[in-house]
Amino acid sequence: MKLMLLHTARQARPTTDIERFALLADTLQGCGVQILNEYVQNQEELTHNLRQFNPDMVFASDYYLENAAGQRSNIHQLLEEAHTPYIGSSAETLELVLSKVALKRKWQENGVITPDGFWATRDPQTDQLDEAIEAAEYPYLLKPNREGNSRGLDESSIVFNQLQLERKANALLQEYPGVLVEKYLGIINELREFTVAMIGNQGNRLLMPAEITLKAKKKLRLITTRDKDEHFTLAEPVRDEILKHNLSEFAEKAFDVANVRDYARCDILMVKHKFYAIEINGQPMIPDRWFETCSYSQELSEKQYLPAIVLAAIERYRLTGDVDWPIPPQLYEHLPQSALESLVHSAN
Structure with a gap:
């Protein structure tokens, strides 16, 4: 199976991105997946690379690409138009979860509690x-x-x-x-913050909660980009079985309403034992420290949750009948039986 890893260079974080993509490629190659690691700067380059390399599937790390005229389009929409399978949610879903306002309205219309x-x-x-x-x-x-x-x-x-x-x-x-x-709910002393990572699709899904705390207490609780980038936060997998079940159940409804696919992460606040959905990251920048920590709650290692995401996408296309790829045997061998039973229809 040929998987194209598609990136656009981000000037602010070139070294971080190169290291992240190299780790992703190395991990997946060890699972029997042939990796095509491609940087593209515009839609024309994307079209050229798809024709030249003819990948079975694409993983895009970015949302948009411009064409020669400077017009921006969602990469997943471009892949749909090129009839190329890809990992992740549809362009429509990514646009929904990118808009905090639109997602909040959709949640409220469907009974998902949110501030x-x-x-x-x-x-x-x-x-x-x-x-x-x-x-x-x-x-x-x-x-x-x-x-x-x-x-x-x-x-x-x-x-x-x-x-x-x-x-x-x-x-x-x-x-x-x-x-x-x-x-703003952060002034309430009983507030706790969680993130729930998801791998899979409806009926075949792993839900993996972790609790997020600040290493140094703030007068007003708020996690900023600086807190994340400079590692001022601490993520711990949720081990309490009742809390884990309740978080997973709440997050599953939030994911279902948003119609995300293959992988995503939902941020949740708990205030006095009541959950509030905050937002969904529909395209987490994997490998991701928080996603990795979440995976520990389902006994997946940092080397296992990445191939699990690829397996989830392969299984989604296989179940729709759009492709007839065999699942690489190394993917099966790389993952624990419990994960396979959650992600692969025939393994149940």
Whole structure:
């Protein structure tokens, strides 16, 4: 089986990305998968590489590619149009989970508990900032709508009155087209934070929770990009069986409503034994430290959860009848029987 690892160079983190992709390639090659490690800068290069190498499947580490005219398209949509199988969720689903506001609305419509929120925009027709002011459900947490990995968050993102709310919203709207104004739960002492990694698809799925804590206590609990990048957080797999079951059950509904596929991660807060869905990372940057820690809760090692993701995608295509690839025997040999029973229909 030929798997193309597709990357675009990120100028801010070139060394980190090279190391991450090398680890991914090395791990998967050890499982009988032929790796084509390709950097592309535009849609034309993608089309050329697909024709030249004809991969069986593609794993794309980025969301978008531009064409020669500078128009941006979702990579998974481009792969759909090229009739090339790929690992991960559809372009439509990725767009949904990228939008914190759209995902929150979908969750609320389908009974998934999530903190109350409002939508601040530059467009007077859709802006709800006045509604947030009138509701006065302070404190609020302000987040750029379509940014992941806690980008755009710092301590000033938590506001306690109308003046702070208006100032922060206006500042963010200078940089971002939309902002989620969300009820902030971090002042509650009983608050705990979790992330649940998912590998697989409906009916064949691994759910793997971990608890996230800060190494140094903050006056106001908020995990920022700096906390993640500089390893100021600590992730521990959830071992308590009742808590693990309840988190997995809650996360599964959140994943199902969003319609994510193959792999994803859902952030969840627990306040006084009540769960709140916060957001879904529909395309985690694997290998990923938090995803790896989550996998320990299902007894998967750092060398096993990556091939498990590939296996989940292969199985999804096999069950739809779109492909007839044999699963590489080394993938079976590399994974524990418990994981195979969860991910492969015929192994149950």
